[in-house]
Amino acid sequence: MEAKLLSEHYSDDSYIGLEGYKSKGGYAELKTAFKMKPEEIIEVVKQSGLRGRGGAGFPTGVKWGFLPKNGEPRYLLCNADEGEPGTFKDRVMMERAPHQLIEGMIISGFAVGSHKAYIYVRGEYMDSVRILEKAIQEAYAAGYLGKNILGSGFDFDLDVYRGAGAYICGEETGMISSLEGKKGQPKLKPPFPAIQGYLKKPTIVNNVETLAAVKYIIRDGAEGYRKYGTEKSAGTKLFSVSGDVNKPGVYEVPLGYSLMDLINNECGGMREGRKLKAVIPGGSSAPVLTAEETGRATMDYECLAEMGSMLGSGAVIIIDETRCMVDMLKVILHFYHHESCGQCTPCREGTGWLEKIVRSIVDGNGRLQDIDLLNRVAENMKGRTICALSDAAALPTMSFIQKFREEFEFFIREGRSQVKG
Amino acid sequence: MFELSPEGKELVKKELARYEDKYSAIIPSLYQIQKENEGWVSPEAVDHLSELTGIPHSHINEVLKFYTMFNLKPTGKYHIQVCCNITCSMFQARELTDDLCQKLGIKEGEVSEDGRFTVSRVECLGSCDNAPAVQVNETYHDNMTPEKMDTLISELK
Known part of the structure; x- marks a missing residue:
């Protein structure tokens, strides 16, 4: 069964604009967050079990906790350089719900003490760039971005940076190099970006889906968010499904969901009734699963790791018997x-x-x-x-x-x- | 000689001030150059940008050549970019590209005689649910077939 938490309103065109977004409860969680202490938000995110949705699956709250505990300026960087072959969920998120990402980013920025953030969007996604820029303008005009947001005393600036075609910029240190106006080459870790990132300042890099999910963790609390998913893979996940199924697309399901159910229920089964041969479950860098393994797989970090593969970005490529x-x-x-x-x-x-x-x-x-x-x-x-x-x-x-x-x-x-x- | 338009220069100036570090202005400036220079960035344009920004051209060249969306030679008015990555190649993207090149009488990367088209194979465009996906300049076209491609070509004047 689909669990539409983040994607509840994605089919509603009015949700793209500020008014429509607000009419569906948009920016309510920002107000809630401002009544909390930043460290309380970090703690809730830790308790929620949210893990990075870009590919690595690292616990988000733990990543935030690596930041130095001083007043040093720090950056929040949203990784929207969606390039893992088979992945297209971030594009859908940015184009259907730009304010959801913006709200998630303001809350996250408030939690980690950042006053300046960028959304690094892959160069090909011009529609996403335009939609985000328009939404950011709306948010500034309405006082959700800029100085003293909603009278909270918190300042937060947000800008979009357009990449120029390089898969490697999806790697967080490669992205930082690119934003610094260099070749997008990754840097040796340590130092990790949380200690030394953009312009050598502490920087948190999170995926689009990760940052958007923060809003729902504030809304429902850690326990509410944990109603979805498994103990170690909490919450929902957006899967980009492509290949030999009848209805390819983006589907949000609880983590731990059966891969066969995803194929048969959400995606309408195999195209032309052909036989399943293999599935790449987490983008093209994820080791392939046989049909037999697919029958046993559940879509969570642990199950796929045990099978020697990975959940990755949640890009599921379905392969039928006719493929070489x-x-x-x-x-x-x-x-x-x-x-x-x-x-x-x-x-x-x-x-x-x-x-x-x-x-x-x-x-x-x-x-x-x-x-x-x-x-x-x-x-x-x-x-x-x-x-x-x-x-x-x-x-x-x-x-x-x-x-x-x-x-x-x-x-x-x-x-x-x-x-x- | 290449020189940006007054608006182009204004954009570069704005980008230089927009980020904490002026080097971040290189990528947006290169996009502007490409827009004003028939779809590519020439060596003269790099010199011009270097002068405008005070950034060494060795560095600008390094950035220019690293990113695939910058073209190092002239392109047609319409740059048809066919995704030939995993899902799109399952749905005949490679055959579509070959067919298109043949129809236009060009090889990949070349400009058609009338200056209208360049065809390139590109990597995943993030539109795998609409495979095969094609991007013409900045616009995506979904679920392409040879027939849809014919119609598209005839509409791009």
């Missing part, structure tokens, strides 16, 4: 090779080699030993770089080979795809 896994891996590896920022050798060289080897298989020039070679290259790319992009290429490679080895062997032996004939 070798060809799909080629597409995935081309992407990571293209997007590697180039600063770490294992990633820069490794992504190139992985793509080259799989491409040669697809071109009919594969050798059986290439399968082990792919595994060896991938193994050497894991955990050896500044950021996770290298792993994001290595892990799908290893999982595709492990679970669909026969298809790779067939392609090499016969020089053609097992499924495409």
Whole structure:
């Protein structure tokens, strides 16, 4: 069953504008938050069990707690550089409910003591940029942004920054580099952004969905929010479902929801009644699940981690029996090779080699030993770089080979795809 | 020689003042240049921006070349960007691109003879529920088919 917490009003066009948003209870939680102490808000967010919805799943309240406990100026940065292949929920959120994000950001900014925030939107999302800029103007005019918001004494400025096409800027330190007017290359951690981020000042980077969820944690309290989801994966999550289902789209369900139910109930089942072959459950960097694993999977951080995959950004790609896994891996590896920022050798060289080897298989020039070679290259790319992009290429490679080895062997032996004939 | 329009210069000035650090103005300024320079950023335009901002052109070049949305050579009036990432490629995006190039008589990245079109394959556009997704300049087009592409091309004058 869908659990429409954040997405309750997404189908209502009037919710995009300030008046419509207010008529549905918009900015009520901001008033509630201003009656609380910042540390109380952080505590409620901790208690709620909210975890980062961009991909890593790190507890939000804990991240906020890493900030230095002094008056040092700090930034709040909203990560809207949605680029993980298969993901489109942040775009829907920004375009259907810009004020929801803005309200979530003001509350979060108040909690962490930040007076200046940016929403870093990927360059392609011009509609999102326009809609957000308009909503921000409305919020300034109505006194929700700027000086002494609603007489609280709290000042908060919010601006939109438009990226220019680089997947790596979705990595929080890459995003900070980009906002600083540099190449979007990730930085070594530590220091973590909470200690030294944008312009070397403490910076909190949170995903669109994470910041919007804060509003509902204030509204319903930690316990209210925990009514959804599981003990360790609390709350709801927006899943971007694409591929071979009848009704692809964004669906909000409680964490812990059955993946098969998501496919059959929300998404109307498989296209043309075809048989399910595999699912990529958390964006293209998440290891693939077989149909059998899909039957057992629940959509929470723990279950997918136990299966050797991950919830990631919640991008669920459904793959039916007619799809060639070798060809799909080629597409995935081309992407990571293209997007590697180039600063770490294992990633820069490794992504190139992985793509080259799989491409040669697809071109009919594969050798059986290439399968082990792919595994060896991938193994050497894991955990050896500044950021996770290298792993994001290595892990799908290893999982595709492990679970669909026969298809790779067939392609090499016969020089053609097992499924495409 | 390239020079921004008075409005363009005004925008650069505003962007320089908008952020705590003037380097943050590079990306928005490059967008403005691209808009005024037939869809690309020329070496002369980099020199011009360097002069306007006082930022070394080595640094501007570094930024320019890192981000895929900046074009380093002229593009057609309409830059047709076909997503060929995972979900879109499942729904014939690659075949759609080949077909389109053939119809326009150009290779990817080239400008059609009448100056109207450039075709590029791009990575995930975040519109996977409408695969295959195509972006023409700043506008998204959903669930594209060869037929819909024909109609679109004929409408882009």
